[in-house]
Amino acid sequence: MPTLLSRLIEARPDEWRAYTHHAFVERLAAGTLPEAAFRHYLVQDYLFLIQFARAYALAVFKSRTIEEMQAGLAGLKAILDLEMDLHVRTCAGWGLTREAMAATPEDIPTTAYTRFVIDAGLQGDLLDLHVALSPCVIGYGVIAERLAAVPGALEATNPYAFWIAEYAGEAYREVAESAVRTLDRLAGSDLSPERFKRLADLFAQASRLEAAFWQMGLDAAR
Structure with a gap:
């Protein structure tokens, strides 16, 4: 049986691929x-x-069961214990402290994306929130796994090999796989066509905002 994630990707392939x-x-x-x-991106x-x-808090x-609470906590811990630490360690090499990063103004794509996700959670239910989160938490693992297979991507000569290795690693892979399972558990087996379309629209918008986030980084270097 296909996962909800695979169905969402199939429903909105252009946004996911972009x-x-x-x-x-x-x-x-390519380095x-x-x-x-x-x-700028980091x-x-x-x-x-x-x-x-x-959003994970x-x-x-909004969780109804201990299992749902544990899934939300796992996402929260992945951010606080894994991802943010990677950012702090990397930016320290440029002389940027945690305090300096926190004091940096948000760029428009940052504000747009994060508030979209929080609004999805406030207005919708727990499944809406996890679908809005999924392009980020699952997508980074999907991207890194693909990039890790590119010849030379993990070589020491690539200055971004560490980023790829972090998100392609076992610890983050488990975070992403857990997020896939959470979507299926919350969705159950009785999504109506109307409900699925609303979820697909959320997924597509989050994917578009992710692409805009990448573009923000490229635009900063022009």
Whole structure:
């Protein structure tokens, strides 16, 4: 039986591909992304993760069962313990402290994306929220796994090999796989066509906002 994720991707393939095959990530694998683009992205992603942590805290609050609460907590811990630490360690190499990153103004795509996700959770139910979160939490794992197979992407000569390795690693793979299982558990087996269309629309919009986030990084280097 197909997963809800695979059905959402099948329903909105153009938005998913534009996000997961964006020029930003292709240049990560090639090692040709300008440092200015990556630095702007990484600082904005740190700010993004602050808001995403709040979204996962909202998921815990809206949960009905201990299992659902544990799924939300797993996402929250992945952000606070894995992803944000990666950003802090990387930006320290540029002389940027955690405090300096937190004090940086949000770029427009950052605000648009994070508030969209939080609004989806506030207005909808727990499944709406997890679908809105899924292009980020699952997509990064999908992207990194594909990039890791590109010849040379994980070589020491690629300045972005560490990013690819982090999101293609076992720890993050489990986070992404858990998110896929959570979608299926919340969706059950009786989604109406109307309900599925609303979820697909949420998924597509989140994917578009992810692509805009990559583009923000590229635009910063122009």
